[in-house]
Amino acid sequence: MIYIILSICCSVFVSVLLKLAKRYNIDTRQAIMWNYSMAALLTYLIYDPVWPAFEGSLFPAYIVLGILLPSLFLVLALSVRYTGIVKTDIAQRLSLFIPVLAAFFFFGEAHSILKTAGIAFAFLAIICSVPWQKNDQNSRSYWKYPMTVFVGMGVIDILFKQIAKTDSIAFTTSLFVVFILAFTVSALFLSYLFFVRKLKFTWINVVCGWILGVANFGNILFYLKAHQSLAEQPSLVFSAMNIGVIVLGSLVGVLVFKEKLTKLNYVGLVLAIFAIIFIVSAR
Numbered sequence: 001m002i003y004i005i006l007s008i009c010c011s012v013f014v015s016v017l018l019k020l021a022k023r024y025n026i027d028t029r030q031a032i033m034w035n036y037s038m039a040a041l042l043t044y045l046i047y048d049p050v051w052p053a054f055e056g057s058l059f060p061a062y063i064v065l066g067i068l069l070p071s072l073f074l075v076l077a078l079s080v081r082y083t084g085i086v087k088t089d090i091a092q093r094l095s096l097f098i099p100v101l102a103a104f105f106f107f108g109e110a111h112s113i114l115k116t117a118g119i120a121f122a123f124l125a126i127i128c129s130v131p132w133q134k135n136d137q138n139s140r141s142y143w144k145y146p147m148t149v150f151v152g153m154g155v156i157d158i159l160f161k162q163i164a165k166t167d168s169i170a171f172t173t174s175l176f177v178v179f180i181l182a183f184t185v186s187a188l189f190l191s192y193l194f195f196v197r198k199l200k201f202t203w204i205n206v207v208c209g210w211i212l213g214v215a216n217f218g219n220i221l222f223y224l225k226a227h228q229s230l231a232e233q234p235s236l237v238f239s240a241m242n243i244g245v246i247v248l249g250s251l252v253g254v255l256v257f258k259e260k261l262t263k264l265n266y267v268g269l270v271l272a273i274f275a276i277i278f279i280v281s282a283r
Contacts, residue, residue: 003226003229004237004240005244006218007218007219007221007241010216010219011089011219011249012245012248014212015080015088015249015252016256018076018080021077027205028074028077029074029190030199030205030206031208032073032074032186032209033186034210034212035212035216036179036213037183037213038210038217039217040176040180040183042213042221043172043217047170047173047176049170049176058162058163058174062177062178062181063181064159065178065181066182066185068159069156069178069182071152072153076092079091079145079149083143085250085253086265087129088145089246089253090146092150093242093276094125094272094275095149095151095156096242096276096279097118097119097275098150098155098158099154118277118279119275119279121272121278122275125268125271128265129265175220223237239276
């Protein structure tokens with residue numbers, strides 16, 4: 001269980017770092033780019049991946065992930081800034097709703113009462129987590145950030161599952177390639193900002209990006225180790241990870257950052273936990 005706990009802490013720590021970025025004037029665009037350089041370096045040092053002879057079928061997945069990961073990370077930063085850690089973490093973890101639906105409609109997986117109940121709870125949790133308050137300035141315009149995180153994370157999950165099914169290339173090797181591509185895409189985007197938009201380079205963004213990269217990689221490393229140590233109980237790892245992130249993220253958001261939640265938002269939090277329990281139990 002220690003690996004699950006460490007993975008949960010790293011995941012929530014990423015959200016905390018993104019939350020603190022605004023307070024300390026950190027440019028998240030630069031930090032996110034350098035995050036992928038550190039994640040790629042750590043993957044190389046720990047897993048020593050061999051540059052593979054790629055299968056043509058994986059090229060589209062690699063390219064889409066290389067573009068989608070840094071793009072979604074920027075949206076994630078905006079979601080944490082404007083809607084808070086609690087709602088962002090709920091959106092991230094409920095993204096499993098999308099691959100489950102894909103399994104039903106595109107891969108012919110059989111329906112079950114538990115999965116159907118989980119999907120229903122997930123749908124209700126999303127509705128309850130959206131900021132509907134009319135008296136909260138601009139709150140209703142920020143629903144797009146957690147919803148984009150929700151959809152984007154679901155697509156990423158499907159693509160990673162596709163990569164994981166390929167036995168000829170180790171998953172960690174694929175992960176290394178994806179990190180390199182994500183860093184390259186981010187570097188191209190920032191080159192435009194540096195040379196055309198005259199964005200100022202500062203070393204503090206590099207350092208913060210590397211710290212973010214350590215946390216981001218730690219989340220993945222400990223999650224993989226948890227699955228290795230509990231190989232016979234994958235549903236335990238999956239449910240504990242997702243529920244743990246929602247609970248710890250909610251505690252940090254409410255107690256440390258004083259995020260305000262309505263009664264409806266708390267209902268959504270509880271429904272999110274039930275949704276994950278039902279969906280994972282049906283696996």
